[in-house]
Amino acid sequence: MTGLIPLVSTTMCPEPQHVFQKLREEYGPVAPVELEPGINGWLVLGYQEILTVTRQEETFAADPANWSVYQDDRLAPDSQVRAMMSPYDNAFFTDGERHRRLRAPIDGGLGRIDQRQLRRAVTALCTGVIADFAGRGEADLVADYAAVIPVLAMADVFGMDAPQGRALYRGLLELYSWEGDAEAARQRVLGLAAEAVAARRAAPSEDLTSYLAHHPNLHSDAEIYDTILLLIVGANENGINWISQTLRLMLTDSRFGGRLRGGRLGVDDALDEVLWRDPPFSNVAGRYALKDTELGGQAIRRGDALILGLAAANADPRIHAGGGAAIEVGNRAHVSWSAGPHSCPARLPARLIVRTAVETALHRLPGVRLAIPPEEVVSVDSAWTRGPASLPVRFTPVSSPGSDQP
Ligand code: HEM
Incomplete structure (x- = not known):
């Protein structure tokens, strides 16, 4: 496989649909791509093929220890795919019985969240974050807003106080900065999880930390801390992208602009449209073939890596009436949450x-509008997502009696 399209060209491009179409025409629903120089994998573009790969655990494993590149130690020390494609001890990277054991506390813990209480908490923290910049009349809705909310929301779910939430936010910034020592940053975030667990062991409460700290399926402190980290990282990256993509859509698409003043479509429609067209997790790494097999007409070898092309699969012409990519309002049959046991x-x-x-941003920032032409919004530098890197906006400044920001 030489001269392949780099995976990042499906995210860092103005029209991913054109790239998907080109790949489909050349290879069909499963295409070889370059993950980074010298390292290739398969991009699964077909909707049906995504369902096959995610549901057949006995053929396609989530544990990167099954990847031939990992086994042969071929990843460069500064590899940008290493963090997503190396084994870690949590549900995301495990299979079978072990995955079920680690996944059950996640399902149980998330299922116990009180939705009304969470909504109140998130409204309060969004209002606090906005109060910090509302007087300026301008902001970057990614750096100043979307980047902060999911981690603070999860800190609340874990029963962490405001300074702990801020420390978590700084830890994640370091973890994803590429500049410092990623492992040291990871250890610092795990340290915050350890502090929260120690506090709940001394004084149990109703929060997710207490639930996980006392769950019989988690057999060691390391498993508890790694599960907490997985939940926070999963919420952070995907949450940031979903918030900023939805705000981008609502600020740039006239169908939604009208709706803000009582028009046809609502915030939920914008959220769904983003899931279809620009899923927060565009390419998921991944699955690793446990045996030689065939998928979408391609011969997959044992040890090959498969990237779940969720954005591509949502646009698969075979699932859209007439072969186009038109989306009906209310249709949620996309694969943006993936499928199978890891969904x-x-x-x-x-x-x-x-x-x-x-909702809080649109409500609290009167007259909010994008400060640059929509086509100048650039994507984050990532092969896994194409969320906006920044969203500069202007609005009517609002004086606030003081910030209640955590
Ligand atoms: C509160 C926010 C979130 C939390 C706590 C969270 C948590 C998780 C966890 C724990 C997993 C691993 C599950 C497993 O391997 O069994 C996961 C996987 C995943 N999440 Fe989320 N997530 C959040 C938000 C989102 C959002 C907004 C999206 C995008 C719409 C998303 C898409 C995915 C996808 C595509 C996977 C991968 C499944 C696979 O490997 O097939 N998540 N998430």
């Missing part, structure tokens, strides 16, 4: 956090 366990709380964040 996202947090659909309800994620939607609640993101919807609250979008």
